[in-house]
Amino acid sequence: MIRAPGISALHEGYMPGFGNDFETEALPGALPEGMNSPQRCAYGLYGEQLSGTAFTAPSHQNERTWCYRIRPAVKHTGRFSKIDVPYWQSAPNVDPDVISLGQYRWDPVPHSEASLTWLTGMRTMTTAGDVYTQVGMASHIYLVTQSMQDEYFYSADSELLVVPQEGRLRFCTELGVIDLEPKEIAILPRGLVYRVEVIDGPARGFVCENYGQKFDLPGRGPIGANCMANRRDFKTPVAAFEDREAKSRVVIKWQGQFHETWIGHSPLDVVAWHGNYAPVKYDLRTYCPVGAILFDHPDPSIFTVLTAPSGVEGTANIDFVLFRERWMVAENTFRPPWYHKNVMSEMMGNIYGEYDAKPQGFVPGGMSLHNMMLPHGPDNEAFEKASFGELEPGKLDNTMSFMFETRFPQHLTRFAATEAPLQDDYIDCWDSLKKRFDGTPEGNWD
Numbered sequence: 001m002i003r004a005p006g007i008s009a010l011h012e013g014y015m016p017g018f019g020n021d022f023e024t025e026a027l028p029g030a031l032p033e034g035m036n037s038p039q040r041c042a043y044g045l046y047g048e049q050l051s052g053t054a055f056t057a058p059s060h061q062n063e064r065t066w067c068y069r070i071r072p073a074v075k076h077t078g079r080f081s082k083i084d085v086p087y088w089q090s091a092p093n094v095d096p097d098v099i100s101l102g103q104y105r106w107d108p109v110p111h112s113e114a115s116l117t118w119l120t121g122m123r124t125m126t127t128a129g130d131v132y133t134q135v136g137m138a139s140h141i142y143l144v145t146q147s148m149q150d151e152y153f154y155s156a157d158s159e160l161l162v163v164p165q166e167g168r169l170r171f172c173t174e175l176g177v178i179d180l181e182p183k184e185i186a187i188l189p190r191g192l193v194y195r196v197e198v199i200d201g202p203a204r205g206f207v208c209e210n211y212g213q214k215f216d217l218p219g220r221g222p223i224g225a226n227c228m229a230n231r232r233d234f235k236t237p238v239a240a241f242e243d244r245e246a247k248s249r250v251v252i253k254w255q256g257q258f259h260e261t262w263i264g265h266s267p268l269d270v271v272a273w274h275g276n277y278a279p280v281k282y283d284l285r286t287y288c289p290v291g292a293i294l295f296d297h298p299d300p301s302i303f304t305v306l307t308a309p310s311g312v313e314g315t316a317n318i319d320f321v322l323f324r325e326r327w328m329v330a331e332n333t334f335r336p337p338w339y340h341k342n343v344m345s346e347m348m349g350n351i352y353g354e355y356d357a358k359p360q361g362f363v364p365g366g367m368s369l370h371n372m373m374l375p376h377g378p379d380n381e382a383f384e385k386a387s388f389g390e391l392e393p394g395k396l397d398n399t400m401s402f403m404f405e406t407r408f409p410q411h412l413t414r415f416a417a418t419e420a421p422l423q424d425d426y427i428d429c430w431d432s433l434k435k436r437f438d439g440t441p442e443g444n445w446d
Contacts, residue, residue, distance in 0.1 A: 048072050135212050
């Protein structure tokens with residue numbers, strides 16, 4: 001792809017910021033000045049707007065990007081035919097033979113000998129809400145060993161939050177190129193066309209498919225202007241385009257169904273663009289956690305990287321929460337996550353290392369699900385260590401796990417229930433917790 005020139009080595013083909021109004025051109029003078037829709041665009045390009053919100057959305061929420069492209073997008077689709085992408089499923093997906101009520105944990109979904117692309121390698125684990133009314137989400141595992149060849153994809157249903165765990169991928173999008181590796185994440189907006197290539201494989205990771213309002217940074221409240229995820233650490237790609245004549249397949253996900261159409265050229269033909277509706281990537285190592293520095297345990301909401309709001313203030317359609325390396329210093333405090341049950345449903349994934357509440361069994365590449373209003377918390381090993389250990393300052397090191405948390409119950413797919421490597425004994429991790437009540441204020445801590 002031909003990329004925009006003149007970007008400093010500091011940003012390596014990306015522009016910093018989250019939600020910014022960007023402008024970028026791969027050819028000099030391709031971007032109109034002072035207007036969006038000139039009578040004739042430079043280079044014989046077509047002006048076209050990609051809207052991520054309604055035209056009349058409030059200005060602080062309004063998202064759109066003006067694209068100046070070789071062909072208008074109507075030339076990038078033809079007649080549609082339905083196709084089957086069997087392992088990628090959408091809500092509502094309630095299998096009468098699958099029990100979603102429970103605490104579940106999976107080992108990493110293994111690679112196979114099959115050649116798998118971004119489409120054929122997607123494996124849906126849970127769904128929540130309703131794709132038809134654009135609320136809720138789905139969680140997926142991807143297994144990718146093969147680049148898409150003259151094949152392109154976009155989802156009309158959702159934006160995708162991509163969390164790599166193994167291998168490196170390149171997302172060649174209409175608006176530029178994103179290279180993605182473990183410890184980074186990317187957001188691919190609804191309606192954006194892209195091709196996925198393997199840089200270093202096999203690749204495995206997690207995807208949160210967001211049917212609802214798009215991800216945003218959470219309000220920090222009393223925390224103030226700094227820490228957590230800072231806007232400057234997000235990176236949006238510069239303009240890049242392909243001018244290539246080749247028979248190409250475009251696959252579209254629409255209302256939970258997949259359709260293909262064939263065209264005679266690459267659809268990645270945006271030479272210049274400006275706006276605030278664009279893909280973005282973020283390095284999770286730049287996330288600055290906050291927490292207790294004297295006593296007690298704050299709610300895990302302090303670890304929120306991104307949030308997608310619902311119609312209920314303060315109750316997210318999805319929260320993306322990160323548990324990474326940090327110092328633990330709270331005095332006279334049970335430091336791991338406490339026992340609780342919650343109106344939110346929590347799908348967790350392990351990128352690397354050990355999670356402090358589950359030091360055994362929750363391995364990199366694995367996932368766990370604690371559905372709404374089901375109790376969960378540390379296993380006995382974590383409880384004993386936290387209850388009897390010396391409370392000196394300690395570094396929680398070599399750990400990075402995350403959570404896709406939603407206000408909706410998450411329903412297991414048949415793949416998650418019958419094909420993915422489910423740990424049948426996970427529920428037993430709480431069996432060795434002891435009764436310590438003996439009627440005395442001291443309790444039985446022997």
